[in-house]
Amino acid sequence: MSKLLLLRRDGYKQEDMDSAVRELFEHFGGITKFIAPGDRVLLKVNLVAGHSPERCVTTHPSVARAAARSVLEAGGRPVIADSPGIDSFNRAARKAGLADAARELGVPCVELTDPVPLPPLPDAAFHKVEVSRLALKSDFILNLPKMKTHAQMLLSLGVKNFFGCVASQRKAEWHYNVGLRREAFASLLLDIWNGLNAAPQKGVRTFTILDGVVGMHGLGPTNGKPFPFGVMAGAEDALTMDFWLCRMMGAELEDFPLWRAAKARSMPQCALSEEDVAGDFPPQRQWEGVDIPRLDSLSVVPGLSRLPFGSALERALASRPAHRSERCTGCGKCAAVCRAEAITPRGKELSFDYGRCIRCYCCHEMCPSDAIWFQDGLLRKAMRLFGK
Template identity: 30%
Template sequence: MDSKVCIVKCKTYDSYETTESLKRAFELLGGLSKFVNRGEKILLKPNVLSARPPESGVDTHPDFIRSIARLVREAGAEVFVGDSPGGFGFKNAGATYEASGIKKMCDEESIELVEFDKAYNVNGIPLAAAAKEADAIISIPKMKTHDLMIITGAIKNSFGLAVGMYKADCHLRAPKPKDFAKCVVDVFECAPPRLVIIDGIVAMEGDGPAAGNLRNAQLILVSNDCVACDAVFSYLVGLSPLSIHTTIEAHGRNLGQADLSKIEILGERLEDEELRDFKLPKTSLLLKIPEPILKLIGKGVKFWPLIDKRLCTKCKLCANSCPTNCIAVDDKSSKIDYKKCISCFCCFEVCPHNAISIKRSLLARFLGG
């Protein structure tokens, strides 16, 4: 594969502007017809984490998906949209689709919107049946930071294809980021997208993927190689591509190219689009400490979730999404049993009210500034 990543500017989610920016990216890559054939059925796989409005920047923006869907249809293909929201089990995604604006967009465009409520087995992994029904997948992640994996982009977005309790099982079996990355790449390898289009018009920095700060990055990344796309994403936010565990793992399996010198950059110059002073999650401190030293002081560098009782509405999404069942919520209180907590931060990700934050040990605060 000749790995290519196209970087184009796009200031807003205005339909005309996003469409023109996407057209330019596709032209630079040789045309959308290189990736979409007439008569095919294409699954558009956005990042739909939780029931938040479009302006929250948590989910892939519905108007961004709309522009892609229209262009794919113009190329002669049929489109349908689907994802599994944060949390575990065969969940009803209806409320998430509704709040995110994706259902409204699909209704307006007469696009089939599917729930990942059926699965088929690939190498022991229950994948959404929609992936099998599609001729190809176009992944449409959001450019965001991630509490556990540092960034969430092209590779991580494919993890949403896993359904049932598989994701919870991954967190239980692999609580450490390096090991969890292997689980993510296992899913990615089962159904690699034909094309990835990252929504970076409004990105999220800080403690993402749901409680970070929005940043007008005004960028769209389009690539035929998810690994290369994440490598470019990493560089743009000030990270070495091979400091990200999912990128390391996927590159090591020859699933894509992570060496920037071997990736053809199209459109804007890479150096011109660096997002200077991009704020990374608190947990990114772990990337800065050499592994031998981290092993020595590891017990002193800790991160854990904390529930703000003033903001908690007792919706129980955190408790229902906890792989170790360490969260108890009743009418009077919301408590975390830290003896059982594995700091996977699933609760932090799914809380729709930002009532859960990440706390650091004294040593972590000292080292992280």
């Protein structure tokens, strides 16, 4: 059996989403292989912020509806949940259409709160990660990511979506802790994904159904542009899904921090085989014109942070956030999410303290008005000089 199934779906008609979810489960042995009657099933949507479905930031409500229906039919108890970065959960769920989808089916739609320690696995890089109790204690997690590019991590696909199981403000704390080290952040993502998968009572504890009907490219995960990938994807192994989609979107695996982190751990998913992929899309580059963000890969200068003045040098090399006051509404979300306290808002004007800024780009991610852009750092400037 292949490890990844890709189905063509060009729109969000409910019957098309219902049939896609059914087919994806059937390919992997049927939903009853994963979910037993009475199981509490977390439907982990992407609700990073409160945007309407047309903005393509969040999991489409028809996908959540189809997934919840399948779980109900299997006798499970679905709960739609996530933890937005800064927005109020109820407002975000309403705006994204997820609250309505849940209400129609009589399913709870709740915020992931109540952090509890994630038992670390022997090969974990981080040993003090906390995730929401609901994520840890659910019998099964049905992961429902949105297919998007990501200004900091290149792509936001299956594995990245599990980061939402870290409750609200703690996400910003992790961004602050790892700072500019993208491989370290990717390694944290691997720890969270591995930890949530490793439930003692079940062989497989997560299944990923990715909403790529209309995803996002450019400066995602919130301020990019919609892109019609026309795909629904399913996999037991979210990491294999991510690596294949990275290739098919036209990005280099070596540029994907998640790939580099997995490679450093010699994870078997790094050995891609075309036999892994089945369905309506052959395992070659599929989508032309996807705008993949250009990351300032500081890994080209290994050990930089350990040099004298290394962290100052890193900041100079990396692109930095800048403000477009003409788009700003003065909402203050950027300053609220910035754990480095590098932003001082003054109405619709902002000032950045670049000595404090750790280039995590959370301010860009949380800005609802696309009022934050990036000024090239020295690395990007040098690359442009050499035509890269």
